[in-house]
Amino acid sequence: MYTKKFQIIALILLIFFSCKNETKDYVFSLSGTLNNPSSEGVVLYQATDLSQKKFEPVDTLQVNPDGTFYETYKLQPHYYNLKVNDSTTIDIIADSLQDIIITPKATDGYDITGSPDTKLFEDYEAFRAKVLQTKVYPLRGQLYQLLRQKKPENAEKIATLGKRVEHAEASYRDTLINAVKPMGTSLAIYPTTLRWNGDKDLEFYKSLATQFAKEHPGLDITKRIQKKVKIMEQVAVGGKVANILAPDSSGTLQPLDKNLGKYTLIDFWGSWCGPCRSEATQLVQVYGQYHDQGFNIFGYAVERDKNRWKSAIEQDQRTWVNVSTLDWYSNPICANYGITALPKNFLVNDDGVIIAKDLHGEALDSKLAELFSN
Template structure:
């Protein structure tokens, strides 16, 4: 009798045990009836690589659902091939998305996704306040046919404010995001200027998540930034000139060389061309060189910019934009970006522009 009772008790316990929680996404969006949503997993935020893992059918009442997702991971939802939403989902989180239309969606059930959305809201506000406001002023001055000197000053301010913008984002991560996996998507905007902060952020993240794939990716991001930090040595660069001839950085570098990442579509880059011309004409004979690397994706635009801006120093490009191997290797995510190296290839300064760059080169010579 005793053994029968034990077996019966175990059966009762087994039957009453709750189902193991799973990671899922569900929602109800009014006006989205009988459409579809592409669900993708982000494989690499730096290279913008994603894999579509499911197509969610939206029911007549606007509901949709996907269960048993891999976590922790970063996902994107693309609604009707138009709006895309990024989500940071940790294990055992049931994400719920609700709204009356695509421009006003509320996300619950995932503190990580909520942090990522809060970061995005702050990022846009910071960018508008520090960068877009300056661009708007430049646009107004152009219509008023203001002096080129004033516009050049504002372009320099735009670059300076963008760096302030990145610093604000770093503070947001440090103060608001803790060790959330939502940190991973923010790493696409990390740069060498705030490297010490990122090292600390990743160290804390690793302590909380020692064995997940995202930790490894964050560590690699920091390692990449370390390679281009002041005091490090640049790796060899071999890229084609406009004629197709391969020219290496090592073959042209002089006493001091400015490695300049730019593009025809980057207004601050184009404005800086005039000052680079002055520096080149003044100091080239004394041992100054510029190795320009265009991240254009359309060759003719690159060639037109070279001619119009009179960029007579070595200029190279694979015309692959930010997907070029050198952009990935050097962790370039924004333009203009530059490094000043000595004849041994050691980085002695980075990301200085405008009058600061002019003063730095003058001091060198």
């Protein structure tokens, strides 16, 4: 009798653990409720290239009349976003075996449960927004207000405030590593690679990418993180820059390698970028002072509007070569140089090897004085 009881108990335990460990026939699922879904369909996008801000559609969800939905996917673990309507997009970091539930908050936005990786990315974005709101935006607003006035007597104020904005924005980018470190090797680190910055943190990011590859072999995300680190190495001091071939404001193609001087400042800027415009006076001064000795500037403008770009060149007296592909950040040039924010510059020798980077204000003056005193 006891033997039969034990057999029954063993059978029950076997069934329980078999059900518990049953393999799902999907990688992850999405379910929940959406407010005001688009009549044209709610679309799931996968991030295919962060540096060029490209997301490709992978599915159109079937949403019930009451806003509820349920979908399963055999897609790779990845960074996705769900476009609910023209004004609402939900970021999702989906890992294997996650059942992700999306529900409306009492106010605006959505709560996402079932994905610890998405929560880590939300925390990163909240940290980033707080630093911008407290450290960068107030100064940036003051600078743009002065620039809009277009008063010559504000030149000194603009230059001083521009340096403060540059310092605040550089500090902001350097601070973001403190939000990345707690994330470990979560898939959530992938979207943060858009703002990985700085030679001084390169070894940390290289180590993180190596560990990530060990824990997530074969994923598309893994390859993209490794590519990001490779680009960071290429644009570190000592690396050799990629060539640039782009049209100037007259439409003539200008190659970087044919415009290299003894030393050349590759200046990434934009007509819309306050700090970029505020340092134009200094660039004009150092170009005039050192150009005859072999100093050159090669400007690449991150732009959409050709007329605004041409007007800024004229107003700032940027008489050196200036080029732009007029497609914002969505181009191989910005990708090859790791450009995700402005201003950004690289000082290279006549072989295109980077000898310094992110030189602004007194740092640029000092470096050029040192180079041309020898």
